[in-house]
Amino acid sequence: KRNRPMAEHGVVRRVSEMMVGTFVTITGEESVKEAANRLLKGNTNHLPVIDAENRLIGIVTTFDISKAFARDEEDQKVSEIMTRSVITALPDEPVDLAARRLQQNNIGALVVIDTAKKVLGMLNSYDLGDLVGERWHK
Amino acid sequence: KRNRPMAEHGVVRRVSEMMVGTFVTITGEESVKEAANRLLKGNTNHLPVIDAENRLIGIVTTFDISKAFARDEEDQKVSEIMTRSVITALPDEPVDLAARRLQQNNIGALVVIDTAKKVLGMLNSYDLGDLVGERWHK
Ligand SMILES: C[S@@+](CC[C@H](N)C(=O)[O-])C[C@H]1O[C@@H](n2cnc3c(N)ncnc32)[C@H](O)[C@@H]1O
Numbered sequence: 001k002r003n004r005p006m007a008e009h010g011v012v013r014r015v016s017e018m019m020v021g022t023f024v025t026i027t028g029e030e031s032v033k034e035a036a037n038r039l040l041k042g043n044t045n046h047l048p049v050i051d052a053e054n055r056l057i058g059i060v061t062t063f064d065i066s067k068a069f070a071r072d073e074e075d076q077k078v079s080e081i082m083t084r085s086v087i088t089a090l091p092d093e094p095v096d097l098a099a100r101r102l103q104q105n106n107i108g109a110l111v112v113i114d115t116a117k118k119v120l121g122m123l124n125s126y127d128l129g130d131l132v133g134e135r136w137h138k
Numbered sequence: 139k140r141n142r143p144m145a146e147h148g149v150v151r152r153v154s155e156m157m158v159g160t161f162v163t164i165t166g167e168e169s170v171k172e173a174a175n176r177l178l179k180g181n182t183n184h185l186p187v188i189d190a191e192n193r194l195i196g197i198v199t200t201f202d203i204s205k206a207f208a209r210d211e212e213d214q215k216v217s218e219i220m221t222r223s224v225i226t227a228l229p230d231e232p233v234d235l236a237a238r239r240l241q242q243n244n245i246g247a248l249v250v251i252d253t254a255k256k257v258l259g260m261l262n263s264y265d266l267g268d269l270v271g272e273r274w275h276k
Contacts, residue, residue: 013271033207033208036204036205036207036208037208039201039204039205039208040204040205040208040209043244045183045200045201045246061200062183062199062200062201062203062204063177063183063200065200065203065204065207066174066177066178066200066203066204066207067174067177067178069171069174069203069204069207069212070171070174070175070177070178071178074207094271095270095271096270096271096272099266099267099268099270099271100267100268100270101267102264102267103264103265103266103267103268104267105264106262106264107264108183108246108263108264124244124263125246125262125263125264125266125267126240126241126243126244126245126246126263127241128237128241128263128266128267128270129237129238129239129240129241129242129263129266130237130238130241131270131271132233132234132237132238132266132269132270133151133232133233133234133237133269133272134234134271
């Protein structure tokens with residue numbers, strides 16, 4: 001049942017409809033302190049790390065900052081503490097597939113990217129609350 | 139429609155079915171560093187803060203640790219950086235109501251408590267991924 005939940009009912013919701021299009025990013029060369037500042041200003045837990053061509057190369061979260069602090073490793077660069085294999089979504093994906101990816105990986109957000117790895121937005125798990133237990137409505 | 143999503147269909151899922159029953163806690167007297175260590179060991183972003191009678195008095199998250207670090211306030215006690223008005227859920231609540239509370243408050247987890255404010259578990263937004271876009275099935 002879980003593999004064709006929406007085949008015969010109503011509208012398929014896409015990631016692009018539920019994602020947040022405003023987000024902050026950082027480069028790998030910046031400091032852990034700067035990452036913490038940017039997370040605070042952005043009021044977010046998730047900071048995509050991009051290269052000079054704006055392509056996604058990692059993610060640094062408040063969990064990573066807290067971990068670096070716990071280990072006295074806060075004197076590092078973002079590239080040294082970031083997670084390199086980022087779990088992503090494409091804008092046209094059905095949102096329930098993305099929601100399951102969040103669950104399977106125990107993470108709070110997916111980075112939404114295009115095929116050139118350019119960041120388009122963030123899909124936060126809490127932003128899907130309205131869709132819990134319902135089929136899509138228009 | 140959103141206000142009676144499950145009235146006439148199938149099973150109502152309760153918070154207790156979806157919450158995680160293993161969690162770590164901390165007291166307000168402990169240091170921010172100890173909180174960061176405990177978050178790391180518990181592999182979690184959310185640490186309920188309890189008093190001597192095991193009652194919930196706050197929450198400290200990796201966001202709060204990262205914020206304290208950004209502001210050079212990491213030399214504080216947990217009680218000084220915690221959020222005091224904790225957003226909670228009761229174990230018997232329908233999970234879709236809790237999911238909407240996560241969304242309305244832009245937070246990743248609710249603390250599940252009993253009527254005596256004792257912590258029973260955590261409800262993580264990513265753990266609801268399986269319920270996105272579906273009605274409950276047994
Ligand atoms: C509002 S969130 C901001 C992060 C952003 N919503 C995100 O995840 O991208 C951060 C704040 O929420 C607070 N918080 C998290 N869970 C909470 C809960 N269950 N009750 C009250 N405050 C909570 C934390 O203490 C922290 O100060």
